[in-house]
Amino acid sequence: MRTTTHGGPRFALGRALKQPLLNAVARLPDSVQRAMFMPPIRRIFIRVPVLRAVYSGCLRRHPIDLHYGTDTSGLVDSNALQRDARLAEQLRPYMGSQPTIIRRALDTLGDISGYTFMDIGCGKGRPMIVASEYPFALALGYDISADLVRTANANAVVMARRFPQRPPIRALHANVADLRVPSGNVVVFLFNPFGPELMASLLEKLEAGLTSGTIQHLFIVYDNPVCSEVFDGSRQLQRWFAGVFPYDHDEVGFGPEDHENVVVWQSVRGARPAAFAERNSRITTKDRLSTSFEG
Template sequence: MAHHSMRTTTHRGPRMALGRALKQPLLNAVARLPDSVQRAMFKPPVRRICIRVPLLRAVYSGCLRRHPIDLQYGTDTSGLVDSSTLQRDARLVDQLRPYMGSQPTIIRRALDTLGDVAGYTFIDIGCGKGRPMIVASEYPFALVLGYDISADLVRTANANAVVMARRFPQRPPIRALHANVADLQVPSGNVVVFMFNPFGVELMAALLAKLEAGLASGAIDHLFIVYDNPVCGEALDRSPQLKRWFAGVLAYDHNEIGFGPEDAESVVIWQSVRGARPDSYADRNRRIAAKDGLSASLEA
């Protein structure tokens, strides 16, 4: 990680703290506005102006609006939760990324590249309210697990799991667990790990070490890592136990436009060398360009 001078850090700290203190009440206020007002805020001319204002930029992530998947199922996966709300420990806050739900279309299109996942365990790292777990339950996984550092978000994810189990009793069970990376227990067998840019390089290194240990011991037979917005993807590229499976820019479905920060997202997928499937995607080795701690793109 880059190190800043003491002077820079001294000035940035209060500014960042002030920004965090102001942002969450603003987001809460916008979320309470009537839907007609929220729709007006997302009209292109208004959005183009307001998105240039730093404090308002988070409003235009789109995730404050109730997502179509929640309207469909009666679940609660919408909203934006700032990293300082996820974790009070100041040492971890700068490593965590805000919670927002990834787009179901992105998750489906990424999982569709994997082929047969029957019997695999799906794990969402930084699961938040559990939207990827809901989507993953459409597939023949043996079990759908999520881990998150926020006990509040885990409670919401498990409440959503109850809703889905009542509606679709034939789907694989969904369970969210309150844990940080240090406490995470990686299941054995065949595993699909999903991440939507949950944290920075230090926690990513700790997670990767756990996965590599599971592969080295033989506890994990075969592993896929699906990384939506792969800001720390270079760490996975450096692992001798992983190889690229897929790299691409996946578009939102038309009914998801305006419910996320973009209209497409970069997704890179790795598989383990152990138990590796034959390569299927020719452009899988596209270079990841991480613009900042929050976003990454793929070079052509």
């Protein structure tokens, strides 16, 4: 995962080596990858700066991919997502969120029959695959990387063949400025895809949809809500839920943590009665990749 660092030859060399290394590790047999995560080996290798990204857990083939035959695993650096350096600085690396976190977050919403699920920064489409388990009308994703969108749509074909009765999955290549907001009831999903500037642009799009009546009711599900203040500052949104979800036992070791923080907002328009007492917990942003809750 990418963090803010200073430049220089040593940093440039590390950046040049990191992505090829990640790609090489991702192609290793699963048995070799499991060996690399054995505690004695992990304790040694994680001390080597260029190897630390290997231990994000995202490089291992995730159980959901083993189960469905899809490809949602891996870690893609933000500079590989976008050639424009200024825009890349706003992006976060691609990594798949944990299915358990997505399910538990969606379960807080109640009846979402007929809603459109909209994943912003969808990457390879893992949240859309999980969303297809629910009675959405459509699982729709947007991503700035054409390569990741192609993979997401290939995964959609796999899922459609295996589960033709499930809601359709479709990924589109677009940046925030090009997003088309669906009509009706919408659930937006975010897994810390980008920084506050782009998040504010997204909010502007969603608020315009609410003001015009295009969107009747809106939920925003934000996994790892680093830019939560953007949505907390909107007069058209109110908190629905805030909490910490643990990874499922089988997911531990396939992500950087063993839990994730999630906040959900709903629109004032069409608002449902508040259901969660601790929805207004204060969020502290530790860095551009992580958050914590206070009381």
